[in-house]
Amino acid sequence: MILELLAVGLIVSAFLAVHLDDAVYSVASLTGTLILAAVLYALNDATFVAVFQLAIGVGTLAVLFLSGEMLSEKPSGKKPLKNAFLAIAAALLLSIPSIFLSVRTIPTSVSSDVSFPEALWNLRAIDVVLQGLVIMTVALGIAIVLHEKKEGKN
Amino acid sequence: MDYVILSMTLLAIGIYGLLTKRHLLKVLISVELIATAASMNFVLLASSLNKALGEAFLILAFSTDTCVTGIILALLVIASKKYGTCDIRKLAKLEQHETIEGEGKSDSKIKEDIV
Structure with missing residues (x-):
């Protein structure tokens, strides 16, 4: 029952994030979506992913x-409440299939006794190292751009 | 409850936002939703089949997602500062202006044209 409620909340907040006109409200809805997704991961025994998320x-x-607060202009319309109720109703309708329908999954014969650290470091070690390099390069690039900009101002 | 259908619904909401919204921030939020749907598919299928590889793979997906977010945010800031708009249709018009009329126009003149 908790999982179903979480799924409904997830879909409603995702739909509101896309549908609401005010950028700040839609980012707040996106916050709800990400938090509910993390809770869903944690309840499905994927704690590490939940923390990462x-x-x-x-x-x-x-x-x-x-950026939403700084860069977006305020909407001029005066009917946000009615709009939000319609969006919630549409999102509730959208969440019905995920609760009541199911897709048949094919049972797999691959062995599943790989632990998470083993999968991370034995099977995806190169990916993890490359990812660290990419993040470091991006951080260095940003630092260089900011430094050049600062020198250009002086 | 089926997680495949849940992530497909999230994906559909993200595609709806990507196709119908014009503000660049909304486009970014839609891309975030699509990425969340994809990662949810990975995580929940992997955890229901008791496989850790899906969770390990997700770390890559998260970093890619963060890079995409950074690039779109940079575009958002540049578009907003240079042209005063975050509307992707106006920005597309701007690109047409630049390709058809050449380099002779200043930024302020182009901004007047698209507004």
């Missing part, structure tokens, strides 16, 4: 909040 979500949403 929360950590990345916090950074993304902080930047989104700032």
Whole structure:
């Protein structure tokens, strides 16, 4: 029952994030979506992914909040409440199939006794190292651009 | 409850936003939703089949997602500062202006034209 409620909340908040006109409200709805997704992961025994999702979500949403507040013009319409109720009703309708329908999954014969650290470091070690390199390169690039900009101002 | 259908619904909402919304921030939110749907498919299928590889693979997906978010945010800031709009249709008009009329026009003149 909890999982179903989480799924409905997830779809409603995702739909509101896309549908609402005010950028700040839609980023707030996206926050709800990401938090509910993290809770769903945690309840399905994917705790590490849940923590990762929360950590990345916090950074993304902080930047989104700032840019949404700074860069978007305020909507001129005066009917946000009615609009939001219609959106919630549509999202509730959209969430019905995920609760009541199911897709047949084919049972797999691949062995499943690989632990998470083993999968991470034995099977995807190169990916993890390359990813670290990419993140470091991006961080260096940003630092160089900011430094050049600062020198250009002086 | 079926997680495949849940992630497909999220994907559909993201595609709806991508096709109908004109503001660049909404496009970014739609891309985030599509990425969330894809990662949810990975994680929940992997955890229901008791495989850790899906969760390990997700770390890559998260970093790619963060890079995409950074690039779209950079576009958002540049478009907003240079042309004063985040509307993707106006920005597309702007691109047509630049290709048809050449380099002779200043930024402020182009901005007047698209507004």
